[in-house]
Every structure is written in structure tokens, then in C-alpha cells.
Amino acid sequence: MGRAIPRSRLGVFRRSWIAAEIALVGLLIGSTGVLGAVRDRWDTLSEPPAARGARIYQMQCFGCHGGESGGAITDRPPKHNARGHTWHHADCELAAMIGRGIAPDMPAYGGRLDAEEIRAVITHIRTMWTAEQRTQQEDLTRARC
Numbered sequence: 510m511g512r513a514i515p516r517s518r519l520g521v522f523r524r525s526w527i528a529a530e531i532a533l534v535g536l537l538i539g540s541t542g543v544l545g546a547v548r549d550r551w552d553t554l555s556e557p558p559a560a561r562g563a564r565i566y567q568m569q570c571f572g573c574h575g576g577e578s579g580g581a582i583t584d585r586p587p588k589h590n591a592r593g594h595t596w597h598h599a600d601c602e603l604a605a606m607i608g609r610g611i612a613p614d615m616p617a618y619g620g621r622l623d624a625e626e627i628r629a630v631i632t633h634i635r636t637m638w639t640a641e642q643r644t645q646q647e648d649l650t651r652a653r654c
């Protein structure tokens with residue numbers, strides 16, 4: 510006659526299995542979270558700065574500042590393209606305005622974008638200017654930054 514396992518010990522056995530299963534599920538969820546974060550970081554690291562700048566601009570700035578065409582110098586919010594006046598500012602001035610914002614209507618992006626992302630956005634904005642505007646703005650940047 511086999512010896513029956515006492516009921517109380519079975520309960521402990523079952524409970525520890527449940528605990529192990531919960532731990533395993535937690536581990537799986539946790540590791541996909543970690544892996545997802547690593548993958549996102551890798552994507553942003555391997556993304557060329559111009560593409561990264563364009564993506565950020567599209568998501569965070571386009572709605573107010575518009576795209577490559579249209580608009581007038583008097584628009585508010587100002588257009589960043591060749592019809593606007595953004596190219597009258599040196600790189601360090603643009604970075605400061607983007608980072609700190611301009612009260613009350615231009616949000617501050619310092620907490621959301623790091624210095625590299627702000628540089629990438631400026632690189633994208635530059636693609637909307639004429640060659641002449643780009644050259645003049647480079648001179649300004651050399652003189653003021």
C-alpha cells in the first residue's frame with residue numbers, strides 16, 4: 510500500500526507551484542519590457558540623425574510650425590521653412606529656444622528631447638531653407654555660438 514501524501518503537504522506543494530508560475534509570468538513580462546526598451550534605444554541609436562530629426566519634427570513641431578512649403582513671414586506660430594525667419598537665428602539660439610520654450614505659446618522641449626535630439630531637429634529644419642539661407646545661417650552660427 511502506497512503512502513498517501515498528507516493533504517497539508519499537497520497544499521504547500523501546490524502553492525509553491527502557483528508562486529513559481531506567477532514568478533515566471535512576471536519574468537516574461539519583465540523581460541519583454543526590458544527587451545523592448547533595449548530595442549527602442551538601439552533603433553534610435555542606429556537611426557541616422559537626419560531621419561531622427563525629421564521624425565521628431567513630424568511628431569512634435571509640424572502641427573504648429575508646418576512643413577517645407579507655404580506660409581508667410583508674419584505667421585504665428587512662425588513657419589520654420591524658407592518663408593519664415595527661423596534661419597535668422599544661430600544654432601545655439603535655436604537650441605536655447607527649443608530647450609527653454611518661449612512663454613507663453615512655445616512649449617519647452619528640454620525635458621522631452623536631449624541635446625542630440627534638439628540638434629537633429631535643427632538639422633531637419635535646415636533642410637527646409639534655401640542654399641543661400643543655409644550659408645547665411647552658418648555664418649551667424651560661427652559669429653554667435
Ligand code: HEC
Pocket residue numbers: 565566569570571572573574585586587588589593594595596598603606607611612613614615616618630
Ligand atoms: C503648440 C504649438 C507649438 C509647438 C508644438 C511647437 N512650437 Fe515652436 N513656437 C510656437 C510659437 C507660438 C512660437 C512663437 C513664440 C514667440 O515668438 O513668442 C514658436 C517659436 C519657435 C521658435 C523661435 C522662432 C523661430 O522661428 O525661430 C523655434 C526655433 C521653435 N518654435 C521651434 C520649435 C520646435 C523645434 C518644435 C518641436 C520640437 C516646436 N517649436 C513646437 C509654437 C509651437
